[in-house]
Amino acid sequence: MYTTGTAFLEALYEAGISYIFANLGSDHPAIIESLARAKKDNKELPTVITCPHEFVALSAAHGYAQATGEPQTVMVHVECGTQNLGGAIHNASRSRVPVLIFAGASPYTQEGEKIGSRNEFIHWIQDVRDQRGIVRGYTKYDNEIRTGSNVKQLVYRSLQIAKSEPAGPVYLMGPREVMEEKTEPITLKTDLWQPISPEAIAPQQLKQLINDLTAAKNPLIVTSYLGRNIEAVKELVYLSEKLSIPVIESIPHHLNFPHNHPMHCGSQWNVSDQNPILAEADFVLVIDSDVPWIQMLNKPSEEATVYYIDVDPLKEEMPLWYIPSKRFLKANSYVALQQINEYIKHHCKIDQKAIFKRRKKYSKIHIEQMEEKRHKEQSRTDVITPEYVVACVREVIDKENTIILNEAITNYPAVSNHIRLDIPGSYYGSGAGSLGWNGGAAIGIKLAKPEKTIVSLTGDGSYLFSVPSTVHWMANKYKTPFLTVILNNAGWKAPKMSTLGVHPRGVASETGEYWVNFDPISDLAKVAEAAGNAYPINVEKHEEMKGALQKGLNIVEEGRSVVINVKIPHVYAKDETHIKWEQYNYLTVDNK
Incomplete structure (x- = not known):
């Protein structure tokens, strides 16, 4: 029937x-x-x-x-x-x-x-x-x-x-x-039920935007998810190179701009200090970003001209949201960038001396940032740092054929700043706030791109939220093997940092009690083995890291998922991030 x-x-x-x-x-x-x-x-x-x-x-x-x-x-x-x-x-x-x-x-x-x-x-x-x-x-x-x-x-x-x-x-x-x-x-x-056509910038507003952009001495582009459309990345690179405009990624959950490009000036998360490039910008083009900066901590100057381009520039589903801008333009980023680039190409006179000067300036900043990152990646004999883990991943993967997933939460910046990828479509985050996306997403992306190697970098909290028993049963049944690397600090560090951000000298800070630790520690890799025949690897020494990763990738290539559980400093350890938050918030409290 x-x-x-x-x-x-x-x-x-x-x-x-x-x-x-x-x-x-x-x-x-x-x-x-x-x-x-x-x-x-x-x-x-x-x-x-x-x-x-x-x-x-x-x-x-x-x-x-x-x-x-x-x-x-x-x-x-x-x-x-x-x-x-x-x-x-x-x-x-x-x-x-x-x-x-x-x-x-x-x-x-x-x-x-x-x-x-x-x-x-x-x-x-x-x-x-x-x-x-x-x-x-x-x-x-x-x-x-x-x-x-x-x-x-x-x-x-x-x-x-x-x-x-x-x-x-x-x-x-x-x-x-x-x-x-x-x-x-x-x-x-079915072709009569197509989605609506992408929106463009109105001609008069396009002209005004480009006039302000080309008049700026220190323009800047900020984005988070422009890379949803791979073609848009090419247009962004063209614009950046044409006018020597630096690009900052704010909490990126796509590959929006090649990380090794001299105009790439890093990614930022809940940073507790002012980004100097953002502070000195006299023109900021925000394109595809829900949270381009944290206004309480890190924002452009009051004199900066801000333009906001997004398919949802008013964030109508977010009750509290505002970024004061000269114009809010509802447009598809790929279409908008095509319009901007075509207009500049055919209608603008470019001050090549100013552009050369900017290129030299921001290329130098990019090189300095890369050197600083390399310094943070240096191996330490006492602990395994997240930056070191990510650097090891970067060195062993085949970048042409690998997709990286990032749900490392408090170590999100370590992944986004140190993985250094250049190929659009090679990097994803959840783009939202409910933890556990990484496991199911790895299966979905592997089904979509079976020829790619999927590497998921996650915290232990995010790993547990992902329902790993279900994830690895599915990965085994449907032949979607992937490599998981758990940055295991034995707890939820995010609530601890949030508490320090509001009560830097409170009782929790004094007593060290945050109710976020996972002691006694579970053997998380074994969970995946029991549920879906994933190969478990535990790493506690920095000299084991690269070998474990290479072994894991070889096993994944053979068709079996691997979970590498890496011991990093405990959530209760008073690390550099903790101290930095304390210093910043002490200063804020004292000033108030």
Whole structure:
């Protein structure tokens, strides 16, 4: 029988969906039956990836979309599975990745009036007043499938909205009776349901922007996720080189600009001191960045002219957000940069002496920064530093064929500043704030780019949040091996640093009690081995690091995941970062 469930699956396939990351339940008999019939009849449908945890399912779809720009489907069980998506839907929303989430719903009949009527006790327990409302704060669109007659239209519309900028997750739900309903097959032209066209800068505003840019003595570009479109990176490089404009990445979660380029002037996170390049800039072009700087700690001068370009320049989903700017321009970064570059190429007279002077100045700064980074990477005999670990990773990987994932949290800057990659599409972060993205994302990116070696750099807290038992069971079953390197400081360092940032001389600082340590320490690598046959390696001495990495990469190449658990200074150790935060906040408190 051709049902709504059959039509739904057909619509996904016709729309180009490759994978359904599924955690199935009692609401999905129509889906399961349709999948089974399709397999029996050799009918092509999206491949089902069984996901024992919903957070991992959505993280995998998130990673796939980051690597390809194409949404996949996540299928979960009624309102329980919807809630189990947890922080992963926050990540997908804030990172602006397209994904279609489908959940069943409890049957709406209970006496056998229709096929699929209630026949299990949970159908009463899982019936809630507003299932869609659980995720409404994070989705661009939500709807309920009420008939098979227009289910394909709903799927196409959902994906059209998900892919239109700003991209994001969409949510459909369907009760059992509706999904079991007999319906008639229909064929629709999917090319009539394309996402909206990318937006451009209006001509008058473009002219004004370029006039201000070319008049500036110390222009600067700040970005975070421009690299979502690989072609946009080329345009940014062209603009930077044409006018010798330095580029700073603020909490980057894509490769936005080649790290070894002389105009690359580093990345910044929650730094406690003022970035001198940002402070001296008289013109700042912010393009694709939610948080270009922390205004309380590190910002441009009051005299600087700021332009803001983004697909969502007002951050309408963020209740408190403002970056005072001369213009907020809603535009696709690739299109906007093309416009800027074409205008400069054909309509601007360039002061070559000023440009040469800037190039010399910022190239020198770049060289000095690289030297400072090399100094931080030097091996120490007493401890393994995060910078040293990242430098070792950089030295052993094949940069042409490796994708790096960064969810190292308090060691996020160590990864982003020391990995030194140059190829767009070779670096990703979650782009959001719910930890655990790294594991599922590695699976999703490996499915999208099977020819690439995936290396995930994560903290121990982020590793635990990723549900490693599910992650490595999936990686083993679906042949998506990857290398995980855990920067293990035996706790959550971020809450400790947040506390010091607000109460630098408080009782917590005095007593050293933050309730964030993971003592006694678990053998985290063994978790992955038990769950998914991952090869476990523990590293406690700096001289073991490179050998462990090379061994791990060789094993991954053979088709088996590897987890390298690296012991770095304990979360309670009073390291340089801790001291720097204390010094900064003492000064702030005293000044107040």
